[in-house]
Structures are given as C-alpha cells and as structure tokens.
Amino acid sequence: MEIQETKYCTCLYHSANAFARVMTKMADEAFAPTGLSTSYAFLLMTVNDSPGIQPKAISCQMQLTPSTVTRLIEKMEYRGLLERKSVGRATQVFPTEKSEALKPELKKAWQSLYKQYTSILGKETARKLTDDIHKAYMEIDK
Amino acid sequence: MEIQETKYCTCLYHSANAFARVMTKMADEAFAPTGLSTSYAFLLMTVNDSPGIQPKAISCQMQLTPSTVTRLIEKMEYRGLLERKSVGRATQVFPTEKSEALKPELKKAWQSLYKQYTSILGKETARKLTDDIHKAYMEIDK
DNA sequence: AAATTATATTTGTATGTACAAACATTATTT
DNA sequence: AAATAATGTTTGTACATACAAATATAATTT
Numbered sequence: 562m563e564i565q566e567t568k569y570c571t572c573l574y575h576s577a578n579a580f581a582r583v584m585t586k587m588a589d590e591a592f593a594p595t596g597l598s599t600s601y602a603f604l605l606m607t608v609n610d611s612p613g614i615q616p617k618a619i620s621c622q623m624q625l626t627p628s629t630v631t632r633l634i635e636k637m638e639y640r641g642l643l644e645r646k647s648v649g650r651a652t653q654v655f656p657t658e659k660s661e662a663l664k665p666e667l668k669k670a671w672q673s674l675y676k677q678y679t680s681i682l683g684k685e686t687a688r689k690l691t692d693d694i695h696k697a698y699m700e701i702d703k
Numbered sequence: 704m705e706i707q708e709t710k711y712c713t714c715l716y717h718s719a720n721a722f723a724r725v726m727t728k729m730a731d732e733a734f735a736p737t738g739l740s741t742s743y744a745f746l747l748m749t750v751n752d753s754p755g756i757q758p759k760a761i762s763c764q765m766q767l768t769p770s771t772v773t774r775l776i777e778k779m780e781y782r783g784l785l786e787r788k789s790v791g792r793a794t795q796v797f798p799t800e801k802s803e804a805l806k807p808e809l810k811k812a813w814q815s816l817y818k819q820y821t822s823i824l825g826k827e828t829a830r831k832l833t834d835d836i837h838k839a840y841m842e843i844d845k
Numbered sequence: 846a847a848a849t850t851a852t853a854t855t856t857g858t859a860t861g862t863a864c865a866a867a868c869a870t871t872a873t874t875t
Numbered sequence: 876a877a878a879t880a881a882t883g884t885t886t887g888t889a890c891a892t893a894c895a896a897a898t899a900t901a902a903t904t905t
Binding site: 727740742767768770771774775791792793 | 890891892893894895898899900901
C-alpha cells in the first residue's frame with residue numbers, strides 16, 4: 562500500500578507545492594468564464610463582501626503579503642473593477658459597479674470549483690483534507 | 704471543533720496554496736545555508752542522483768513543466784553547478800564538481816527541513832498528511 | 846524514401862508572489 | 876510639545892512558474 566511514484570512524494574514541501582499547482586490549475590479553469598484568474602477572483606469576492614475593506618485585512622483573509630495585495634489591487638483598479646480611497650495612512654478598497662455585476666458569476670465559478678474537486682475526491686475526503694491542511698498551516702504559521 | 708479562522712479556509716484551493724507558501728518559506732530557510740533556494744536544491748539533488756538525466760525526466764520527478772526545468776537548469780549552468788550536453792533531440796544534464804561538493808550540505812538541509820516540520824506537526828501526522836496530499840494530487844492530476 | 850506524426854527541448858512572454866526598503870500616518874513615551 | 880516607536884501602504888526589484896509557439900530530432904506510416 563506504499564505510495565512511491567516519485568522520488569520526492571514523501572517530502573511534505575514537495576507534495577504541498579505539487580498539489581497547490583494542480584489545484585491552481587483547476588481553479589483557474591473554473592474561474593476562466595469570469596475572465597479572471599483565481600487570485601483576482603478571490604480578491605473581488607473579498608472586496609464585494611466587505612466594501613471599504615483595507616489591504617491589511619485583505620492580506621489576512623487571503624493569506625498573502627501586503628505587497629502582493631497592493632499589486633493585485635493595482636491591476637483590478639486598472640481594469641476598472643476596484644477603487645481605492647486613501648484615508649490617513651489607511652486605504653479603503655471598494656468594488657465598482659462592474660465588479661458587483663460579476664458577483665453571481667464569481668459565486669457560480671467558485672461553486673463549480675468545489676463541485677469539480679469534490680467529484681474527484683469525494684465530499685468527505687475533500688472536507689477532511691482541506692481541514693487537515695488548514696490545521697497544519699495554522700500550526701506552522703504561528 | 705469547527706475551524707473557521709478565515710473566510711476561505713474551507714476552500715481546498717485556498718488552503719493548498721496558503722500551505723504551500725508557508726512550506727516553501729520553511730524550506731527556503733532550511734536550504735539557505737546551501738546558498739540555493741529550494742527548487743534549485745531539489746534540481747541539484749535530482750541530477751546528483753542520476754547524472755546524465757534528461758530534462759523530461761527531471762520534470763516528471765519534480766512535477767514541474769519542461770519549460771520551468773529548462774529555466775532552472777539554465778541558471779544552474781550559469782552558476783557553474785550543472786552542465787548540459789546535447790544528444791540528438793535529447794539533452795543530458797550533469798553535475799559539476801562544484802555541485803557534487805554540495806551533496807552533503809544538501810542532504811543535511813533536506814533533513815533539517817524534515818526535522819523542522821515533523822517537530823511541529825509530529826512524525827505520524829506529517830507522514831499521513833504528506834501521503835494524503837500526494838494521493839489527492841494523483842487523483843486530480845490523472 | 847518521402848511524408849507525417851510524435852517526442853524532447855528551448856524561447857518569448859506573462860503571471861503571481863515576496864522581501865526589503867521607503868513613505869506616510871498614528872500612537873506612545875519622554 | 877518633541878522624539879520615538881508602531882502601523883499601514885506602496886515601490887523597487889527579483890524569483891519561480893507556466894503557456895504557447897518555435898526548433899530540432901526521431902519514429903511511424905504510406
């Protein structure tokens with residue numbers, strides 16, 4: 562019952578990264594109909610859900626560094642999907658009408674991603690795996 | 704017992720990527736003493752283990768696209784750690800003396816990475832998680 | 846043997862992500 | 876009130892990765 566297909570599959574670093582790559586590919590396909598890659602889709606969903614949210618909070622929710630978040634926002638601003646407003650040292654990020662219009666499509670794409678991987682892994686396996694990975698993440702990141 | 708720290712932690716895509724990021728960070732720290740980031744370290748270990756190996760085979764073992772492998776090799780060639788030899792349409796990749804000298808250090812770093820994450824997650828948990836992730840990867844990628 | 850198809854590799858270009866440093870503002874200490 | 880420290884954001888720069896197209900060679904079919 563030993564799994565030993567590749568030389569590195571017993572290394573958590575390697576498995577984690579290889580897995581993230583296939584999941585990203587799947588996700589990008591699911592979000593393709595929205596015209597956005599997954600990171601941007603998540604950013605939009607985050608802002609749509611909390612208009613006025615600050616980059617710092619976005620970076621916590623998405624678990625990306627602030628500088629990455631700035632970069633993502635910049636591009637969405639350029640494409641007319643987000644707007645920034647400076648308030649002291651803080652910044653507030655707002656959805657535009659254009660991005661609000663995307664809301665249903667984003668939701669649908671996210672659901673289709675969920676369906677896709679649960680149909681392959683099974684609902685319970687997927688749930689458990691997600692949870693285990695998240696727990697491990699929390700342990701390591703603290 | 705529900706885990707619900709962030710909005711996206713029930714999404715496998717998100718957890719997988721967030722986890723890969725923290726694992727990459729940990730790995731890069733472990734390999735820092737070798738002067739290489741983790742991908743290059745893995746590349747070197749792969750070539751050191753099978754001198755003459757072809758990019759295609761490297762790409763299978765490392766689960767990266769061929770183009771990525773070409774890019775990685777290029778940089779190592781530039782730094783004098785790998786050499787390429789063209790044989791028909793194939794390419795053979797060889798370690799240099801310099802990279803053979805790195806072998807023990809690479810091994811040590813890889814072991815220290817292993818120790819690091821098993822000390823946090825526990826040996827058995829880590830083993831199981833690695834295995835589960837690898838299984839899921841195999842299911843999705845086929 | 847020529848034509849076609851398949852395989853291995855590389856190149857042009859683009860993307861997502863991060864670190865470290867800079868900047869700007871607010872909070873705390875003296 | 877001035878000086879210092881802390882916090883939030885952005886900028887310069889770099890890296891790992893990939894896709895699609897181009898090249899080059901080998902294998903198969905006709």
